[in-house]
Amino acid sequence: KQEVTQIPAALSVPEGENLVLNCSFTDSAIYNLQWFRQDPGKGLTSLLLIQSSQREQTSGRLNASLDKSSGRSTLYIAASQPGDSATYLCAPPTQNTGFQKLVFGTGTRLLVSP
Amino acid sequence: KAGVTQTPRYLIKTRGQQVTLSCSPISGHRSVSWYQQTPGQGLQFLFEYFSETQRNKGNFPGRFSGRQFSNSRSEMNVSTLELGDSALYLCASSPDDGNQPQHFGDGTRLSIL
Numbered sequence: 001k002q003e004v005t006q007i008p009a010a011l012s013v014p015e016g017e018n019l020v021l022n023c024s025f026t027d028s029a030i031y032n033l034q035w036f037r038q039d040p041g042k043g044l045t046s047l048l049l050i051q052s053s054q055r056e057q058t059s060g061r062l063n064a065s066l067d068k069s070s071g072r073s074t075l076y077i078a079a080s081q082p083g084d085s086a087t088y089l090c091a092p093p094t095q096n097t098g099f100q101k102l103v104f105g106t107g108t109r110l111l112v113s114p
Numbered sequence: 115k116a117g118v119t120q121t122p123r124y125l126i127k128t129r130g131q132q133v134t135l136s137c138s139p140i141s142g143h144r145s146v147s148w149y150q151q152t153p154g155q156g157l158q159f160l161f162e163y164f165s166e167t168q169r170n171k172g173n174f175p176g177r178f179s180g181r182q183f184s185n186s187r188s189e190m191n192v193s194t195l196e197l198g199d200s201a202l203y204l205c206a207s208s209p210d211d212g213n214q215p216q217h218f219g220d221g222t223r224l225s226i227l
Contacts, residue, residue, distance in 0.1 A: 034215055043118075043204055044218040051213060089157070100145055100208065101170050102216065104157040 002027040002094045004105035012111045013080060021075040021108045023090035028068045031099035033092040035064050035075050044089065080112045116141065118207050118219035126225045132193040135222045139186050139207030146188040147216065148180060151202040163188050164210055200226045
């Protein structure tokens with residue numbers, strides 16, 4: 001059974017800092033790994049999808065890396081802005097259950113102060 | 115391209131009633147999944163539908179059911195509502211390709227009194 005842990009649970013930083021959010025998972029036989037953000041009271045917004053064969057994926061100020069062998073992924077946010085304040089979730093579906101069944105961590109709640 | 119649309123956005127029910135939630139996926143997406151989000155349990159997978167068939171199921175009681183129509187729109191139903199069913203119910207759609215991300219709607223907030 002896939003279990004996902006995200007560290008830290010909460011993070012508060014001033015604007016402009018570079019951040020690293022961590023995600024670890026127990027089953028390394030994953031299809032891919034998706035990072036999402038969730039704003040309060042809203043649904044999930046897809047940020048990045050890394051295929052199991054990839055090591056990194058970039059979108060603007062976001063960079064996600066994946067190390068399947070160690071069961072880890074990191075989301076790097078460059079030059080953070082107040083608009084980045086949200087909860088960030090990672091979800092690595094496993095080959096046993098199919099790529100449609102996402103298993104989520106509890107997320108990292110990020111607050112970026114002006 | 116329109117995103118995933120969920121209706122209604124908010125719903126208030128009482129214990130013992132039943133409820134139906136609706137999800138319209140992104141055009142061309144044939145897979146629809148449902149998730150329940152609560153403060154205590156986080157995000158949990160309910161079930162997934164593809165081509166009108168339930169393809170994957172989470173660990174929820176039989177009171178939770180769903181269906182998918184030929185146009186890929188999906189509904190989920192919860193019968194005999196309990197206080198613990200209060201949650202944000204999220205729907206996600208995808209083209210059923212492991213190389214493509216899943217996209218979520220804004221959810222239906224269900225409150226049980």
